[in-house]
Amino acid sequence: MIRIFKIALRNLLRYKRRTLLTSLLITFGIVLVILFSGLAGSFKTMMIGQITDSNLAQMQIHKKGYVSSIDTMPLNLTLDIKRYKKIEELLSSHTEILAWAPRIKLNAMLSNFTDTTNIRLNAISPEKEVLVCPDVGTRMTFDKKREPGELLTPGEVIIPEKLAKGMKLKIGDPIVLVANNKDGSVNGLNFTIAGIIESILGPQGKEGYMHIKDAQELLRMDKPEIIEVAIRLHDFDKLDKVYAAVSSKLVGFINKKGMPEFEIHTWDKLSPFSNIAKMIDFMTIAMKIIMIAIVLISILNVMMMSVYERVREIGTMSAIGTSPGKIMSLFLAEGLLLGLISTIIGNIIGLSGIGVLNIYKIRFAFGRQDNLLLAPSVNLTELLWVSGIVLFISVFASLQPAYKASRMEPVDALGHV
């Protein structure tokens, strides 16, 4: 086998310019895929992190039917303390789950005593919220530094940036929030603006924040109720696995009508960014298809030329007793080596490129965060996968020319001019 590869390598070096050009073309395809995967993957991971860590959380549990009517923020689909305890019990049994936090979502009217407008509010328990959304405070502006668990205290609200501008409100201003509870009765409470929050992708990114106790008082809840439970995992990569496990257990909770009581959604079912993430994945696949086409056409072309140029040589091999299988192996080895050399060079250049991009960091602004860094990286699995594809396609593209060489009749091949 070593001898076959030795002969194959020498035959590749025999046509140096052609081998170099083909190898460069394949290398270019591999570098393109590595750099694009690194950059696009890094952008996607960072954006998902921004969305899940600052606002949405990685998973959410609601009363069944809430998400389908989320735009109206219905208050009749709440979870009472008994149901919340059931969910807590379930979540605490999963070691993969890091934290969870209760939330109430509500619509209210905000008045600055001159003008009135509507506002969507996310009522949170700050000390629990920072555990599921550790970056929640990074989008907020305060008049003084606040600890992560003390983003707001009862009596304070954080309002969206655009609303603050439109209503000419600033930090420390008093406002009134008026809301209907689920029975339709109206209640109003005075609040102080504790901070301003920038918006993020999706309707949930335009919400203000208030304390969950204030929401329960504003909505005149006799007993504590919540709307959703936000969840964060230890390892985001295990999202699908944990989702499946929790989901399968939630199905076991049935209401009096025999219908499921709860529903659970992962972040991608709740944010429009998931479509952009899918587009990034699609573009990465498209890049890989382009690379496959480059490898397939280049190697097929080179190997066909190689066979046509060496017909007499193939005839000699065959005449002196080389089996058709060994002749085929010789040409397959050539294709494989061409792919292997290109893969090694492509991986070296691609990884070096990723390294350079990490040294000369790519910065970009996203809302209030104007110094976000892209940290392109390619994991080993991705690298092995790309390399594996190139090697497989190299052999696959060599199959037809190699088979043709192995089927040549020595008497015809020796007489070839």
Added chain:
Amino acid sequence: MALVQIENVSKIYQTGEVEVAALSDINLSIEKSSFVSFVGPSGSGKTTMLNLIGCLDMPTQGKILVDDRQVGNFNRQERAVFRGDVIGFIFQSFNLFPVLTAFENIEYPLVMIKNEPENKRKEMILNVLDSVDMLNQKDKFPDQLSGGQKQRIAVARALVTQPKLVMADEPTANLDKASSINVIRLMRDMKDKFGTTFIFSTHDPRIMEEAEIIHTLVDGKLA
């Protein structure tokens, strides 16, 4: 004792709708350790005869026995194995592999066909290189050798597996007179040394003189 037995062999080529008889009703026997030449003008059927005996081609009719085996019934794989085991080839254009050195060209059939172990291989190659007086050229590539030297390496490659039969189709056609005589005498020396049967074709009268047995072909028939 006959190494090659040819009985009523004909070879007809179909070119379009025209049938061309390259060989017609040939009956022939070639003894072991003989030095045989097929002679005749171009188109007389010399190459076809060598191709049939060398299992490179199949007869249209008749029976060919080489080393007591009827080669006409072999499939592609069996023919390749038989050629590797029993027959060595020397070509008019030397047909050395350009990417291999002289040593590696001779080593090729031992590695790719015979799977001989490395230590035994080396001994066999050096022995045959010494026999063809090319030991000092063993590390050169074919394009660094003269025509005569290339053909000596080709002879060594044909002999290194110790075949019973060596086929040489016009082995001196691309050589000057001195080299031609040298190569033919080398082949005859090898026949004497290893007891190998040599069958070659030529239309060069000076080379014919070196053959022990001459079969003349005219229009596909033995004269």
